[in-house]
Amino acid sequence: MEDLWKSVSYSQTTLTELMIPSYANFGGKIHGGILLSLMDKVAYACASKHAGNYCVTVSVDHVEFLQPVDVGEMVSMFASINYVGNTSLVVGIKVIAENFKIGSVKHTNTSYFTMVAKDENGQVTQVPGLILENREDARRFLEAIKRKELRNTYKKELDNAKTLLEVDSNKHIFLKERCKIEF
Numbered sequence: 001m002e003d004l005w006k007s008v009s010y011s012q013t014t015l016t017e018l019m020i021p022s023y024a025n026f027g028g029k030i031h032g033g034i035l036l037s038l039m040d041k042v043a044y045a046c047a048s049k050h051a052g053n054y055c056v057t058v059s060v061d062h063v064e065f066l067q068p069v070d071v072g073e074m075v076s077m078f079a080s081i082n083y084v085g086n087t088s089l090v091v092g093i094k095v096i097a098e099n100f101k102i103g104s105v106k107h108t109n110t111s112y113f114t115m116v117a118k119d120e121n122g123q124v125t126q127v128p129g130l131i132l133e134n135r136e137d138a139r140r141f142l143e144a145i146k147r148k149e150l151r152n153t154y155k156k157e158l159d160n161a162k163t164l165l166e167v168d169s170n171k172h173i174f175l176k177e178r179c180k181i182e183f
C-alpha cells in the first residue's frame with residue numbers, strides 16, 4: 001500500500017434521496033436519525049472507495065441540524081475525503097435539502113465522519129495517500145488536522161473537568177439550573 005495514492009475526486013460521492021412520509025415525525029419533519037443513517041451510508045461509500053477495503057465508522061464530529069427537513073424535499077449529501085491518516089480517513093459530508101415546488105435550497109448541516117479501513121481478517125489496514133488537486137482540497141486537509149488537535153484538547157480538558165465534578169461542592173451550580181435535588 002506504500003506507493004498507492006488516490007485523488008480526492010476519485011472517491012467523491014453524492015447520495016440523493018426523496019424524503020417520504022415514513023421518515024417523518026408527527027410534525028411532518030424528518031427524523032434526525034434518518035439523516036444520520038443516510039450520512040453513514042454515503043460516508044461508507046466514499047471511504048471504502050478510497051480505501052479499496054471496507055471501512056467502519058469510528059466517530060462523528062459534530063452533528064447540528066441547522067434547519068428542519070420536510071416531507072417531499074429532496075436531500076442530497078456530498079461526501080469527499082478531507083483527510084487520511086495511516087488507517088483512518090475523514091469524510092466531510094455537506095447536506096442540502098431542496099424543495100422543487102418553491103425552488104428553495106437549504107444547507108442543513110456539514111459533518112465529519114472518521115472511518116477506519118479493515119482488511120478481510122477484520123484487522124485495521126493502511127489506506128492510500130491522498131492527492132490534493134486544488135487549494136480547497138488542501139484547505140480541508142488542514143482544517144481536518146486542526147479539528148483533530150482541538151478534539152484531543154477538548155477530550156483532555158473534559159476528562160480533567162470530570163475529576164473535579166463533585167456534587168456536594170458544586171451545589172451552587174444546581175441552584176442556577178432548572179432542576180431540583182431530591183436526595
Ligand SMILES: CC(C)(COP(=O)(O)OP(=O)(O)OC[C@H]1O[C@@H](n2cnc3c(N)ncnc32)[C@H](O)[C@@H]1OP(=O)(O)O)[C@@H](O)C(=O)NCCC(=O)NCCS
Pocket residue numbers: 056057058059084085086087088089114116124
Ligand atoms: C476503530 C477501531 C478499529 C480502532 O481500534 P484501535 O485498536 O483503537 O486501533 P488503532 O489504535 O490502530 O487506531 C486505528 C485508527 O483509528 C483512529 N481512531 C481510533 N479511535 C478513534 C477515535 N475515537 N476517533 C478518531 N479516530 C480514532 C486512530 O487514530 C488510528 O488512525 P490512524 O491509523 O490513521 O493513525 C476499533 O475501535 C473498532 O473496531 N471500533 C468499532 C467500529 C465499528 O464497528 N463501527 C460501526 C458501528 S458499530
